[in-house]
Amino acid sequence: MTDEIVSLRNIWVKYDGYNVLEDVSLSIFENDLIAIIGVNGGGKSTLLKVIAGLVKPFKGEVKVFNNKPENVRDLIGYLPQYSLFDLNFPITVLNVVLTGLLGRRLLLKSYSREHVQAALEALKTVKMTGFENRPLNSLSGGQIQRVLIARAIVKKPRLLLLDEPTSSLDPDMQNSFYELLLQLKKDMSVVVVSHDIGVISSYVDKMACLNKRLYYHGPVEGALKTLQEVYQCPVELIAHGIPHRVLERHEK
Amino acid sequence: MIFxxxxxxxxxxxxxxxxMVSVTCGVVGTLIVLKKLVFMSGGISHSAFGGIGLGYLLGLNPVLVAIPFSLAASLTIGLIGRRARVSEDVAIGVLWAVGMASGIIFVNLTPGYAPDLFSYLFGSILTVPVFDLMIMFILNMVILTVFLLFHKEFYAISFDEEFATASGVPVKPLYYALLGMIGLSVVILIRVVGIILVIALLTIPTVISMKFTHGIIKLSFASSITGLICTITGLFLSYIFNLTSGATIVMVLAAAFLISTLIKRLRVPRKKL
Known part of the structure; x- marks a missing residue:
């Protein structure tokens, strides 16, 4: 039996007096690859932030690795939503990835050779080898996104939280990105927030459909069958139709 | 003539x-520009004027009184910006005006004429007393120590605060430490260029350096050197032409900024060819 890594029990979150999440309960297990889908403003990012310990629910219980999220930050890799920072910030690719190693452990210490090695390794995983000394603002949007994914995985987290990871990737890159997720999934649980159900449904094992409340949580097949009628998920989500499975899943 | x-x-x-000013503006200026706190430094420097006025009223050394005053101002701006439902720039605007006004009123209430007041508004590097130099030295050491201990974290917070929080970097304490450093540096800079021109010294050297390098350590080093060259050039020019030193330094900074922009423009196309 696999371990329960994230356990949300009856989570309620409020912004400015309005409920963003209502009574959300969710379990994520080891090596899960789960997609959280839903409309804009449906609370997807908020749910991810609750798991990352960035947003405190006013009601309910959050446990990550049987602990409070803020106590297990070293085990959680996080990719915030794109475009939240200044793209012209004077920083090199390597330094961006290195910030993924920061935390309480590294206070008052400097980056060691092992840290740099780990960063280069992470860049290799996202196929960005050779870019380490480039300034960030010389990269394209898709390349930056891959660098940020490297930053999220550089500390080898056991839980990876990705907020709209494919939003700035072209369709070709999206497929290789999901291939990467399948590879990462062997070592960690992965949660992907997305409003595009298209490609994602052929890669993930489970889906959670969120619109303030959690309308569905379980295997992909069930989600697709019942999304619109029963669980009130928005029409445009499934308007693309159920995608063809382009590549067979890697089951090793 | 130099000798x-x-x-x-x-x-x-x-x-x-x-x-000392150059080191301060190199280090703190880099942090301010990276974290986009230029306007906030303006607010803090103007509210420090309240502290100087209070110093006159109490008959104490105005710089000594300005230290806790600008520290309090920077922490207040930070608290209001983070906690209350008031946006940060509104908080800055209010403190900016109130600080200035209270400074003027304190001076009004002071018996007799306050002869040095002009020097705090526009700076007077030529009349810096030795005691103030010593205060500046100590504050500089504090700022440098904090910077060297936490530069990685400051860099990460400036780049992506949310990610830094999620990684377990103590963002809040470091943010308040940064505000405190701005408050302290403002006190240092008041002596040299005056409250009104503080922003120039905190931003222009860093902005010039950003055209040619990146990385928080390199940036702060380059900014310090740039600041030093500009301040000393300004100092000599003000001596030769008998001008107000603070204003001259700022004009030199502005000229340096223009020249650096031109150099950058000339260099970039050549590289691409």
């Missing part, structure tokens, strides 16, 4: 002050 200038002790003091 002739240093025969005067006030010129020597001015030079020492210039060096």
């Amino acid at each position: 002739e200038i240093f025969a005067y002790s006030f010129m020597r003091n001015a030079l020492i002050a210039a060096i």
